Amino acid sequence: MATNSNSGFMNIEKLTGRENYSTWSFAVQAYMQLEDLWQCTEVSPNTDIEIKKDVKAKSKLILLIDPMLYVHIREAKTTKEVWDNLTRAFDDSGLSRKVGLLKDLINTTLETSSCVEDYVNKIMTAAHRLRNIGFKVDDEWLGTLMLAGLPDLYKPMIMAIESSGVQISADLIKTKLLQEIKATETTAYFSNSKHQHQKYNPHHKQGQQKGPRCYNCNKYGHLGKNCWFKKNKTDTKDNNGFIAAFSASTHNDSMHWYIDSGATMHMTMHKDWLEDISTSNVKSIRIADNKVLHVEGCGNVTINVPDEQGSVSKIQVRNVLYVPDLSTNLLSVSKIIKSGCKIEFNESECNIFNQNGQNIAKAGLVSDLYKLITNEKKAQAFPAVVDEDVCLWHQRMGHLNFTDTKKLPSCTTGVKLTPSKEDIKCISCIEAKQTRQSFPSEGSRATELLEVIHSDVCGPMQTASLGGARYFVTFIDDLSRKVFVYPIKSKAEVLEKFNEFKNLVENELNKKIKKLRTDNGKEYINRNFDSYLKKSGILHQTTVPYTPEQNGLSERMNRTIIEKSKCMLFNAQLQNCYCSTGRSSGHGSIYH
Structure with missing residues (x-):
């Protein structure tokens, strides 16, 4: 029975030079092994059978080479000579080759690629070629490089990946880019x-235009x-003209804002709406009916919009041009996106989301135009005097629960809260404070200070603090619930911090610590710690192994501290190093 051995032969791309030698040699080796001819490239023929087989192998190999390269193999007598000549000519694994491929890899960006698939393909191809010539390309580094080639528009996606805590890899980032960026490409x-x-x-790039x-x-x-x-440039010497989609004579609405995908800048006709007015670098703008309008300044505008709870929320729009002759206030889609926000259009409305995914503004479709929905009474500018809202004080207090936040006016001086509904929700709290159901427990409480001290170590953190700490240890008095927090670089510092804590509190209260309650961690269960407790006359109480619920006071305090840090990190969009409890020296105390 004859088999068609030419099917694999026809699918192999011909050798054209150094650029495709690596993939070509790999494919040819597989094909020659399939035909049982690969040994011809390794040894010269001796017998008649081997000579006949070598002629066949040489013929197949020559047909897989571009005719322009025949000059390198024309004098070769055997398959081995053909293969050796090609290897010497095109198997370039020297420093120049490595530098060239690495330069291509680093300089590749999404903006210089035709689409996201082309961008990913360029990165992966360059990395594959580097690996083929013996250059080690770390998988995590390759995934990070893919993110580095993205424009600032995708910075929120990078922050989300960083906050998720997942291990960066090339396959993970490749899948993320192909799924998310391709899905968000809108017309x-x-x-x-x-x-x-x-x-x-x-x-779209040149190849698609x-x-x-x-x-x-x-x-x-x-x-x-x-x-x-x-x-159509103006006859004046100003070259700073910008295009806006609205015509001055076709639409007049001076009190509202419209979302305009054709405007390259934010623009308003109201000078009294502007704050921090300065001279604009843009001297004129050109609108859709080819009319040129003069720009007289630039500033910031604060717009009042209704939030999901029905109260007034304030958003600030920066770098707004003051154009007196403009007939409509315009918000530029491109400027909103460059600021890190995201816009979604549908048949009836337009929604604007901030970097945290919160819906901060909405526009309704009116006469085929998207008009921003604002608070009609306060749409012009920031009010002169306002009370602080509950959400702002909730964030200031480290995302304290709303029940206690609303009590601030009655127990503090100078805090005023605007009335709000009971169903206020904080997205940062929902993301950072999710947990499983509590463990039911019963127990007694100490009757005097320092009778029982609870302690636990939390960590290691994914990112070290500014002082280099990856852990923190807490000491909590059972009666007063006063908490002492000590950032540490390693668990070996626990005994040192306990000694520091013991000397401090015993000196302040003129009392002795009676009991220390911890889990069975090695930082507590060791010869040095045991000897110190016996010398000090302190009873050491430990929990049942793998039962953190029995040390619930310390565990819950660890959660409280981490949640406050994470909420403030999410809310302020800080780096992970600011989520730690502090520097590695000194101590802090909080009340619970």
Whole structure:
């Protein structure tokens, strides 16, 4: 029975040079092994049978080479000579080759690629070629490099990956990019001088556009000498013209904001809405009916919008141009996205989300335009005097529960809270404080200070604090619930910190510690710690192994401290090193 051995032969790309030698040699080796001819590339033929087999192998090998490369093998007599000549000519694993491939790998970005698939393919291909020539490419480094090549628009996605705590790998980031970035690619619209709407995709590059590329405006479909933007520049010497989709004569609404995908800047006609007014670098803007409007300044505007609870929320829009002759206040889609926010359009409304995924503003569809929904009474500017809302004080107090937060006006001086509904929700608290159900327990409480001290070590943290600490140890008095927190670099410092704590509290209260209650961690169960407790006359109580519920007071305090740190980290969008309890020296105390 004859088999068609040419099926694999036809699928092998011909050798064209150093660029594809690595993949070509790998494929050819597999094919020659399949045909039982690979040994011909390793040894020269001796017998008649081997000579006949070598002729067959040499013929197949030559047919897999581009004719332009025949000059390298024309004098070769055997398959082995052909293979050796090709290896010497194209198997470049020297320093220059490594530097070139590494340069290609580092310089590849999403903005210089035609699409996300092309970007990922360039990175993976360059890494594969480096590995083929013996250069070690770490998997975590490769995944991080993929993230480094993304524009600032995807910074929130990078922060989300960092906060998730997952191990970075090339496969993980590749899957993330192909799923999330491809899913968020949306089509926007812009207006040209003839009021024709054309689809615009930010990831489209030259290979996907029609027509030549203009060197003047960097767009496709015309040459520089015919560029509309160049021909329609104002006769004045100002070259800072920007395009807006609205026409001054077709739409008039001076009291509301409209979401405009055709505007390159935020713009308003109200000077009294602006704060921190300064001179603008942009001197004029050009609107859709080809009219040029003068820009007289730039500043920030605070807009009042209703939140999901029905109360007023304030958002600040920066770098807003003051254009007196403008007929409509415009919010630029491109500027909103560059600030780190995300916009979603549908048939009836438009939603704006901040970097934490919170819906901060909404626009309704009115006469085929997206009008921002604002608080009608306070839409112009920031009110002169306002009371602090509950959510702000909730964040200031380290995300204290709302029941106790609402008690602040009655137990403090100078705190005023605006009325709010009972169903206030904090997204940071929901994300950071999720836990399983509590462990039911019963027990007694100490009757005097220092009678029982609870202790536990929390860590290691994923990221070290600014002082280098990866753990912290707590000491809690059972009666007063006063908590002492000591950041430590390793668990070996626990005995040192307990001695420091013991000397401090016993000196302040003129009392002795009676009992120390901990888990069975090695930092507590060791010869030095046991000897110290016996010398001090302190009874050591330990929990049942693998039962942290029996040391619930310390465990719950660890959770409280971590939750407060994580909530403030999520809310302020800080780096992980600020989520630690502090530096490695000194101590802190809190009340619970």
